[in-house]
Amino acid sequence: MMNGRKNNLKDGSALILSVWLLLLTSNIWANYFSIAHFDNSLTQIKQDTTKPVRPLDTIPKRVDSVPRISDTIPSKDTVINKIDTVNVPASEDSLDAPVAYKASDSMVLNVPNKTITLFSKANIKYKDMDLSADSIDMDNNKQIVTATYRKDTAGNLIGKPVMIQSGSKMNSDVIKYNFKSQKGITENTMTIQGEMLVIGEKVKKINEKDYYAYRSQFTTCNLDTPHFAFRSNKMKMVSQKLAVSGPIHPEFEGVPVPIYLPFGFFPLSQGRHSGILPPQFSQSEQFGLGLEGLGYYKVLNDYFDVTLRTNLYSYGGYNIYLTPTYRVRYRYNGSMNLAYQSSRILSSSGKQEFTNSKTYSLNWSHSVDSRARPGQSFSANVNIASTKFNQLVPNNPQTNFTNTLSSSIAYSKTWGSKYNLTATANHSQNNNTRDINISLPNLGFTIQTFYPLQSKEFTGTPKWYEKLGIGLNSTLANQMNFKEEDFSIRTMLDTLQWGAQHSVPIQLSLPQLGAFQISPGISFQNKWYSKRMDRSWNDSTLKIDTTTSKGFYQTSDVSFSLGVNTAMYGMFDKFGKKSPIAAIRHVIRPNVSFSYKPDLGAKYYKNVQVDTAFGKNPITGRYEGHTQRFSYFDGSIYGPPSEGVFGGIGFGIDNNIEAKIRSKKDTANGGLKKVRLIDGFGFTSSYNFVADSFKLAPFSLYIRSTLFEKVNITAGATLDPYQVDKYGYRINRYTWQSDTSGAGNGKSLGRITNGNIAVSTSFQSSNVKDKKLQEKREQQLKDQQGILTAEEQQAQLAYARANPAEFADFNVPWSLSLSYSMSFSRTVKPDYSGWQTQTFQNLSWNGDFNLTPKWKFGMNGYYDIKASTIQQFSMYISREMHCWQLSINVTPVGLYRTFNFTISPKSGILRDLRLNRTRYFYQ
Template sequence: MMNGRKNNLKDGSALILSIWLLLLTSNIWANYFYTPHFYKSLTQNNQDTTKPVRPLDTIPKKLDSLPRIADTIPSKDTVINKTDTVNVPASEDSLDAPVAYKASDSMVLSVPEKKITLFSKANIKYKDMDLSADSIEMDNAKQTVTATYRKDTAGKIIGKPVMVQSDSKMNSDVIRYNFKSQKGITENTMTIQGEMLVIGEKVKKINDKDYYAYRSQFTTCNLDTPHFAFRANKMKMVSQKLAVSGPIHPEFEGVPVPIYLPFGFFPLSQGRHSGILPPQFAQSEQFGLGLEGLGYYKVLNEYFDVTLRSNLYSYGGYSLFLTPTYRKRYRYNGTMNLSYQYTRMLQNASEQEFQTYKTYSINWSHSVDSRARPGQSFSANVNIASTKYNQLVTNNPTVNFTNTLSSSISYSKTWGSRFNLTATANHSQNNQTQDIQLSLPNLSFTVNTFYPLQKKEFTGTPKWYEKLGIGLNTTAANQMNFKEKDFSVRTLLDTLQWGAQHSIPIQLSLPSLGPIQISPGISYQEKWYSRKLTRSWDTVNYKVDTSVTKGLYRASDVSFSLGINTAMYGMFDKFGKKSPIAAIRHVIRPNVSFSYKPDLGAKHYYNLQVDTAFGKNQVTGRYEGHQQRFSYFDGSIYGPPSEGVFGGIGFGIDNNIEAKVRSKKDTANGGMKKVRLIDGFGFTSSYNFIADSFKLAPFSLYIRSTLFDKINITAGATLDPYRTDSMGFRINRYTWQSGAFGKTSIGRITNGNIAISTSFQSQNTKDKKAAQAKEAALREQGGVLTAEEQQAQLAYARANPAEFADFNVPWSLSLSYSLSFSRTIKTDFTGWQTQTFSNLSWNGDFNLTPKWKFGMNGYYDIKSSNIQQFTMYISREMHCWQLSINVTPVGLYRTFNFTISPKSGILRDLRLNRTRYFYQ
């Protein structure tokens, strides 16, 4: 029995709880993520004499009468520097990082259970973990958190838990997480891994990278109830790397498909990684059954990767495509495509069952960042192929009708702002005529215009002679021409020719005479040739023969000129105040030049009979005909020198017409808006006073305009003022000298061209801004495609337009028309012929419904009255899937293509495809 004082249990419990509450809440600040510091009260005036006085002490110092002795206190004052010298061991159960939490409504603290509950927009941050939910409960004893949501009176979910850690993000109904072990378990969870969404009934988090899912769905559809998914009972995920599952099967609209796989493997890593490229099935009567696109993609390192694809056909044909790519940011990037086709086509003719072709193609593109080496640049765009290659490419009408190929490789170096050296190699070929031209190497050296009489330092207005400028342009080239079937080293050497050209322009800028500008100039030009071409008339077989003599030949030319130009303006504004047109302005820019050129090239020309149109001469007994003027250097790289003396004038007029219209929508500039009616129209020609015949040169006419900011029109023609004889050769007689006025009295149009194009589409500002933002984001990430990659994607989009249908644009239409004709001499020199080319092309689409789009594009040859190429397509938008049907009923290949595939890039190869094509 104890005789001590009795303790009241109620009072003792209250005291203990109060102390516990003070200790527990001594360093807890709800909704604040910082720890406040408390300093000594400013009301304390007693100075502590045991510590040295601070230099910044505001209390006046008192003189110490005692002798000063050495201070034995260490220099580092632990009180002043706030250095804690007490080593308190931390509990093994404590966290190794602070926990920051907040809530917008309230916080409830349960001291006995050591729990804190946050309500409404609760958030907890611990290391790299960020947890948000409507309510979060923290258990300090167990070091766990539990996050849940709530429902409002309408049954709508509010504050569904979201957890973000490292590169993973998950949405769940309930999240339970342990701070210490970083493990957790969630219910009804959806996590995003790149483009993929994983939905699991229960997901167990082992660490910040590894997860286990029970009764999971794997899909790219972001709806709460996805349109399609792959279901598995068990699955393991490694964040942003891969997902592996047990037996798996697909389902559509919640209906399982009875197709089971023993396991599932889904790569989740972003960026490049090696792997097999699956093929698609194709069928053709000429090639048989085929697998197209089968291959492998290999990443060698961060700068280099390579793709190998193949097309295999049951009749024995095949194609191989090797595509290495390389890149180094801020330095250079490039792509090469090596293709080989062995084509084996079934023929309808009974004498030959199959017809075979062996063709190849080499493509290489290389570009250098201009910042890598200032003053130097290197670029390459090589496109070499067999002349039959494009015709045998399947399911690509654009390539099938591409008859010309060209290549260029260029290197340039600049010294300062005056000197520039450029080296190039070029290639061009015509697939119809099988003509191939190689031009390499080509050199060009340029000295920009400099002013030798100009002072280095001057003040005031410069003298007129100080504006004398001199420049230099020097080029040298090598060229080889041959047929594809005649390709050999001997052929290259036999057809090799080289040439050089030097030009020294001298110009002088005189002061303006009011509105008139005068510009005199002198130009000297010299050309070097490696061969001389001589034509002769065969009096026995009555034809023209040619012979070639190799050597070093030169020709020079010089000219003097004086140019005068000005501008005149006219305006008509008498339309009235109510007229929609306020004024029309006409600008005329005439130009006149006086020039003289001596005949330094006459010795390089000769006359030659080309036909027997005049019959037999009774005196000589020879058949006579038209005489044609030829040069020894016809067909050379830089062309023959100009012939004849010229002393005359060149003249021309350029015009443009603008209008000011009253705009009801745009109130800027007083409600006036400028509209260009005709961008430019006019003519140029010249008159040679010294020539003995054909003094007036043909007129070059042109016009260009953009009507209503939509219709682009460009036209040009050449008007010859001289008449012709019965064979079509020019005679020295003007067309208006015939006496009778007619359509040819002002001249003969020898060639002309016109091109009209327009494009219309419905506007969608929101999508336009989103596209611009997406493009800007790609540019910041360095993901902008090169020009060659854009062309490759454009070619694929043209071949499969339905897969790239834009449902945000209700309709679009593009039209273009072109016409050109020219008068050319016949190959046997027996007369002249007119060659005409005319075609119409179109491209358009429209939405049948918000989810169905129909479109077509085609090319119509007006001259032959045939549709050369026609493609139509229909596309269906299905949220996460897209259906496309492409039909090409007219063209070199008649194709039918049916494809249904996911939109996601990671599942792009998981598609159903049916392709058939017929070679014509």
């Protein structure tokens, strides 16, 4: 039996691991190149910045084979090691942060000289500094790194040094940088500061953000040889803030321009900053020489800023535009635009030298984030102006022909999902007739449909009577109408009228009976009026006299209905296997409703003579003529009550037609593609069984379609089934019956009394040069529009329409948009002497195409077919110049005939350094 020392697997493994760690770490001391006594640290036993070597053995001694409790507790050696690694004193020349370095090829360590050289795709990271180059040399004694490039056999540069720090990026031929002082110097450097590129022969970095450049170029062109630049011998830059230079002069294509400025100041900071807004020159025969756009932008705080712009003209006219904006993230945002025009236009009539006019405009938009106050919302879109304001806005044809303005302010609050309160204020005006309509305040209270017979807790299918629903809709409105020239507080009060309307709908959803859905309903309506208007024929003047009385009046109405609707499907697929059409599907949706409405409004109507068509009655001596039914509440806010008893049916049919086309390119879904031929077409009408005359109501016809997924068509018409007399008034005789009135009515299915049709389409070249660029631009536009209010989007769209050349897309070779609209209607003449047909037709277009890859021509216009005149026409030519853009806008037809020539940098920071020539003539 042997009583010697017992060795186990645990002790042997610990010994092998310790020896392996010592051998592995003995070759990596070169990483600590900032040691004060690097050559003696391996032989002297003293504390230094290197990792200490433990003199003690880490193998625990075992006295016997009995397991000790202390085996699981760290030994004395381990505790000592922990204290050593924490309390190692730092060298005076050591860095305050670690340095990470790497290279893809090799790394050479020179121990005596304390240098490290990295080859091929070298990279060093220290704090926020990131340096990359083909080769980097690190000198530990001087704490300086030097980065350079190399050339291949073809002479191409490989691995030019790039340094990124504090948001600045520098590309250079040579970069020298001191880790400790964070100073450096570079040769042939290009750095990007916001939108600007600075190219310097030598650039000195004195701290994290400040640079000095010698023989520098300042430009926004990102080419190696920029198209233009500003040259200066000395320049100082503060990263992402500003750049200041000594005397500078511009150059184009490397050719200096003999225009020197004593100094240069270039703001480089991002975000909002106060400053002067430079003007542009214009010339007009009516306004004279002008400075347009001169102003100042002031940032008051993080939530509020103000823009002030002015237009000054040599004939004495001026315009002032004040635009404050405000925003609080996640709460609300808005803007206001106050404009005042004092126009002094050279007169062409000869009666006076100048025509003076003073106009104003007020625009306010406000929106509240839905997350600010759940259950409440507030929005405002106010657009008020003098009726002649739009006509006096120069160089904007779209605004000149905008004849209607409207405003709205709305507040709503919801309690749960049952009750809703709204308060609104509205305004509208017509610049042609100078009529102004103001409606405020308007209140609305709604109770959503609730089911009083429904059990609070039920299981299974509900009973039919439990689907009985009742709701409430109540509205109150105030309205004022007047002419602009009659505006006064007294006029507003004289024309003020108010009204209210209450509606109680009662509905019942019955179970579906096979293919039919039955929906009964009851509706009760009550209206309040503040005025009553009475018309009467005056035998002396042979005209209608109108008298108005104020007070409180009310009417009531009730109706009962029962609706039945269904759908029928039909398909034809017998086209053959080789036919491009696989099948045609037709869907018919007929609907029939039975309703009854008692005549509760007859007492609010009366017959009034409107003309003297029948001549003088020899017996009575009075002139006789046609009569019309007028209500005492015509012209009220909610309109008069309906007249007459109705007991009959309403009917209609809606159709749509689709086709399945065999596609050779698209193999999905068995190679079949669904195509809509007609989205919908049909008619609606009604028949009143209890009426004594005119039982059949006019037919409302409609059709809508998208042909070839390109041409949008919408059309509608009203077909009257009754004949008219020679004066145009309806008589109780169908058009398919023989004519007995002598008015020349031929037999037909009816008379078209009004109709409309609109056709629009747009085409674009399929060979887009760069689809990825096109998708990127579209996404950027969507992202930008996502953070804009609706008013800002409309303002941006209006500017783009007024200056199309600045937004030319050379990526699309050509595009074309066309639209045509026509409408007509039969209306009674203002003097009630008969009927007249009014027709409106217009054609508009917008298109562009590339003359060459760098030249684009476009035009847009509006043609009034009825007047046979071009109301508005403009065209433009745009030139792509990489970092510059040239645009020529010409409007030879319109309220303003304008010519505009502009050449300017694309960069926003130099956008005001433009050459502009503008002339316009006001008609």
